[in-house]
Amino acid sequence: MELKTKLSVLADAAKYDASCASSGSKRERPKGGIGNTEGMGICHSYTPDGRCISLLKLLLTNVCIWDCSYCVNRRSSNVRRARFKPEEVVRLTIDFYKRNYIEGLFLSSGIIQNADYTMEQLVLVAKKLREEENFGGYIHLKAVPGASEVLLKQAGKYADRLSANIEMPVQEDLDKLAPEKTIGEIEDTMGTLRAEIDESRERARADKKSARPAGAGETFAGAGQSTQLVVGASRSSDSVILKKAEELYKKFKLRRVYYSAFSPAEFTSPELSRTPTPPMREHRLYEADWLIRHYGFSASEITAQIADGNLDLTKDPKLAWALAHRQLFPVDVNRASRSLLLRVPGIGVRNVDRIVKIRRFHRIGLADLVRLKVSMNRAKWFVVTADHNPDVFNLDKTDLMTRFRRPAEQLSLFAPGPATVVMGEI
Amino acid sequence: MIYADPGDSFAEWREAARGLLARGVRPDEVVWSGGGQAGLFGNAAADDDAAPCGTFRVPAEFLKLARAVACYESVERWGLLYRLLYRIAGGRRHLLEIESDEDMRCARLMEKAVNRDVHKFHAFVRFREIEVEGEKVFAAWHEPQHFTVEKAVPFFVRRFGDMRFSIFTPKLCAHWDLEELKFSPGVERVALADDTTEDFWLTYYRAIFNPFRLKVGAMKKEMPVRHWRTLPEARLINELIEEAGRV
Numbered sequence: 001m002e003l004k005t006k007l008s009v010l011a012d013a014a015k016y017d018a019s020c021a022s023s024g025s026k027r028e029r030p031k032g033g034i035g036n037t038e039g040m041g042i043c044h045s046y047t048p049d050g051r052c053i054s055l056l057k058l059l060l061t062n063v064c065i066w067d068c069s070y071c072v073n074r075r076s077s078n079v080r081r082a083r084f085k086p087e088e089v090v091r092l093t094i095d096f097y098k099r100n101y102i103e104g105l106f107l108s109s110g111i112i113q114n115a116d117y118t119m120e121q122l123v124l125v126a127k128k129l130r131e132e133e134n135f136g137g138y139i140h141l142k143a144v145p146g147a148s149e150v151l152l153k154q155a156g157k158y159a160d161r162l163s164a165n166i167e168m169p170v171q172e173d174l175d176k177l178a179p180e181k182t183i184g185e186i187e188d189t190m191g192t193l194r195a196e197i198d199e200s201r202e203r204a205r206a207d208k209k210s211a212r213p214a215g216a217g218e219t220f221a222g223a224g225q226s227t228q229l230v231v232g233a234s235r236s237s238d239s240v241i242l243k244k245a246e247e248l249y250k251k252f253k254l255r256r257v258y259y260s261a262f263s264p265a266e267f268t269s270p271e272l273s274r275t276p277t278p279p280m281r282e283h284r285l286y287e288a289d290w291l292i293r294h295y296g297f298s299a300s301e302i303t304a305q306i307a308d309g310n311l312d313l314t315k316d317p318k319l320a321w322a323l324a325h326r327q328l329f330p331v332d333v334n335r336a337s338r339s340l341l342l343r344v345p346g347i348g349v350r351n352v353d354r355i356v357k358i359r360r361f362h363r364i365g366l367a368d369l370v371r372l373k374v375s376m377n378r379a380k381w382f383v384v385t386a387d388h389n390p391d392v393f394n395l396d397k398t399d400l401m402t403r404f405r406r407p408a409e410q411l412s413l414f415a416p417g418p419a420t421v422v423m424g425e426i
Numbered sequence: 427m428i429y430a431d432p433g434d435s436f437a438e439w440r441e442a443a444r445g446l447l448a449r450g451v452r453p454d455e456v457v458w459s460g461g462g463q464a465g466l467f468g469n470a471a472a473d474d475d476a477a478p479c480g481t482f483r484v485p486a487e488f489l490k491l492a493r494a495v496a497c498y499e500s501v502e503r504w505g506l507l508y509r510l511l512y513r514i515a516g517g518r519r520h521l522l523e524i525e526s527d528e529d530m531r532c533a534r535l536m537e538k539a540v541n542r543d544v545h546k547f548h549a550f551v552r553f554r555e556i557e558v559e560g561e562k563v564f565a566a567w568h569e570p571q572h573f574t575v576e577k578a579v580p581f582f583v584r585r586f587g588d589m590r591f592s593i594f595t596p597k598l599c600a601h602w603d604l605e606e607l608k609f610s611p612g613v614e615r616v617a618l619a620d621d622t623t624e625d626f627w628l629t630y631y632r633a634i635f636n637p638f639r640l641k642v643g644a645m646k647k648e649m650p651v652r653h654w655r656t657l658p659e660a661r662l663i664n665e666l667i668e669e670a671g672r673v
Contacts, residue, residue: 004629011633029587036585042549045659046649047634048667050641057634095623096630098564098589099553100582263638279639354525361520368526 001082007092009082013062013073014108017165017228018258022054022103022138024223025160033134035097035104037160042103055106055140056096060084060121064110068167068178069269070233070262073110086125093129097137104138104160105129111144119147119155126158143193143225145186152189156196156220161255164189165228169244173234176271190227190252196220197253224255231285232277233262237309239299242288246299249292259285284311291318294349295342315404319345319378323401330392332384333364346379378404431459432504434573436496443508447482453512458504482515487522491537497573498536506532543571547578550653551593554621564591565618568656575600576609583607624658631659637670 023041043052059073061083067075093105107125112118122141129135141155143164155162164186168174171183200220227248229241245257261277288311291297295318302317303309305324312320322329322345331344333355341352351372358364363386370376380391381400394400428451432438439460446456488510495503510529514521524530553564564586570578575598582591583602592601597612645663654660 004626007626007629008633011630015634015636029584032588034586034588038581038584042545043648044549045631045657046645047631047636048642048645048663048670049636049639050644051636052648053631053634056630092626096627098555098586099621099623099627100551100566100586101627357523358526361524364526371526371528371531 003088003092006082006084006088007058009080010059010062010084011057013079013110014057014059014106016072016260017057017106017108017142018051018260019140019163019226019228019256020052020054020057020106021140021161021223021226021256024255025138026222027136027160029136030134033136034094035135035137037103037136037138044101044103053101054103055138056093056102056104057106058084058089058092058108060086060089060107060109060118060125061112062110063112065113066111066178066180068181069267069272070167070177070230086121086128089125090128090133093137094133094135097135102137104135104140106140108142109144115144115146116148116151119144119151123151123154123158126155130158138223140223143189145181145189147189149192152192153196153220156193156200157218159221161223161226162193162221163226163228164193166190166244166248167228167230168234169229169236169241173236177234177269187251190225190248190254193221193225194252197224225252226254226256226258228258228260230262231259231282232275233264233272235273238281238285238288238311239303239306239309241285242292242299242303245289246292257289259289278313280313281311284313284317288317296339297321316345318343319404322382323404326395326400329382329395330384331382333369334359334384334386344379344382346375346377346382428456429459430456430504433460434496436493439496439504439507440492443511444482446508447511447515453505453509456505456508458501458508460501460504482511484511484514485519485522488514491522491533494537494540495533497540497543497577499572500536503536506536540572540574540577543574544578546570546653547574548581550649550657551582552656552658553591554618555623556619556621561590564589565616566591566593567616567618568593568595569653570595570597571652573597579607628659628662631662632666635666635670637666640667640670642667 020043021041022037023039025037026039027037029036041054043054045053047053061081062073062079063081063083064071064073064075071077072079089105089107093102096102097104105125107122109118109122112121122144126139126141129139139159140161140163141159143152143155143162145164152162166183166186167178167181174181174183197220200218203218229245231241241259248254248257259282261279261282262273263276264272264274288299288302291302292299302321305320306312311317322343328340328343331340333341338352338356341347341355342349347355351374354372355364358368365387366385366389369379369383369385380389381395382392383389384392428446430442430446432442492507495507506529510521510533513529521527521530525534547568547570551566551568553566555562556565557563575593575595579593579600582593586602588604590602590604592599594613594616596614599610599613601608601610649657654663
């Protein structure tokens with residue numbers, strides 16, 4: 001098969017993995033080599049689906065011995081199959097990188113023979129890039145659940161990020177949809193990665209303290225680990241998903257959990273959901289995830305007020321929480337603690353920090369908030385400022401809810417994707 | 427009225443601003459111009475030998491902000507910077523922390539636009555491998571919105587230090603010969619020979635696009651249409667949108 005055809009087949013097969021991050025890792029260009037990472041990710045292009053291209057995202061092969069019913073590459077699917085030789089992936093990565101198309105490589109694979117063999121093949125590509133091509137750019141490798149510790153250790157030596165995808169929040173879902181996978185095995189892999197990452201950080205700290213030069217090759221997955229959940233293929237609710245995500249963040253110190261909305265085209269299993277997941281559901285999950293990671297919310301706080309276990313599609317989870325906790329408002333922007341300011345709808349983390357700084361020098365009025373580009377449509381009902389804020393008197397009105405409600409049919413038009421959520425503040 | 431024209435040079439603005447401040451000139455007494463308008467009013471501030479060159483202590487953060495704002499493509503930047511300087515020197519030492527101040531907000535917006543332009547510079551330069559006098563070199567054509575070439579190009583040296591490259595832009599051109607980074611005046615256009623790797627890149631772009639989720643607005647927000655003419659993959663965009671409409 002021609003290389004261009006393989007590229008087409010194996011990029012097409014890789015696009016369901018939502019992660020494209022290239023940040024969080026620092027590496028200087030190796031002597032005589034090419035490429036570096038400076039900590040900040042760069043999105044080199046965008047496709048009309050609104051997603052960014054930061055990494056060359058490929059499967060080594062889309063041949064797979066597993067039969068996960070939500071996956072296009074499952075054994076029983078009749079998609080066209082292809083397989084790269086490791087040196088072909090290396091060539092494409094270097095050629096693309098030199099032209100500044102990408103930050104690096106994100107390599108995953110269908111399961112060939114077994115977990116170890118598959119992991120070995122992925123590691124081989126990364127090894128060639130680092131050792132033969134002197135490549136200093138970003139590498140994200142899939143950590144195959146169940147792969148041996150030795151192989152995972154090698155993977156982390158070459159890769160900036162590793163990810164083992166959990167796919168479903170509970171074992172019951174996996175039993176129905178991905179019979180070869182177990183939460184236990186996937187979490188074991190995450191546990192191994194966490195131990196290695198912690199140890200590597202510890203080493204770096206000790207090196208810094210003793211002023212020893214940091215060992216270049218010793219960093220294990222400098223950009224940490226992440227995972228992905230498929231949303232809407234099983235019946236599990238947002239409450240279950242968010243509880244699992246929070247648990248994973250705590251247990252394995254994941255950098256990110258990605259959520260991928262399932263769409264049932266071409267899938268035949270009777271266990272699968274028949275209706276496509278609304279993109280807004282994925283969007284709300286990212287917002288809730290953001291609240292957990294940056295705003296001091298717990299998953300249970302976010303899900304306590306939702307009746308059927310799913311996030312309200314018509315308003316963001318922070319606004320929904322505030323409306324359900326009106327006794328805590330209004331918040332005085334000139335006096336409230338940082339943690340309370342973080343709870344005000346429409347004020348993001350950066351603006352909270354700005355407000356805390358500004359109020360040391362003068363009392364904050366409505367005009368200050370407007371100039372800070374606080375989202376006043378949401379914030380105005382919940383804050384007291386140095387001057388008169390007439391809207392705050394509506395806080396206790398029973399019809400306040402309706403002021404945020406959008407006509408239901410507008411939903412399908414209004415569907416920002418994860419790319420915009422990831423950047424934004426809520 | 428005093429007229430000052432630092433062109434597009436931060437160093438010259440700094441020189442002029444120092445002189446004006448030393449004489450206690452109020453911001454509303456100065457008309458700033460720049461970017462090719464020199465000679466229209468003369469250069470009163472810089473020509474004035476009487477201006478003492480005293481030093482004024484301003485927070486380092488202000489210089490950082492000013493250097494970024496200086497790259498912003500608008501003549502208004504010089505007046506704004508002088509106003510900020512005048513107010514800080516006049517006793518408002520904490521002005522930099524008052525992000526809701528009107529002048530600060532303007533300056534931060536300009537700084538943000540410049541930093542974004544640098545970021546997009548790093549993202550959207552597309553090299554072609556071409557042969558010049560029997561030697562393989564990399565060359566790119568890019569159109570930055572602000573005066574960001576000098577700010578943006580060191581990144582490429584750190585990353586591609588073992589590649590000879592040139593980046594051509596209308597504002598300024600940069601050349602790396604493996605040892606030294608040199609700049610030459612901007613050019614209107616360059617024609618670069620084809621590079622076959624571009625076909626592979628277009629193949630990838632087409633394949634990684636998911637036609638089931640069309641979000642053209644989100645794409646345009648991050649990859650503004652004015653950059654499309656320098657991005658080889660952009661020529662596929664309309665075709666992909668049309669195909670997706672038929673899915």
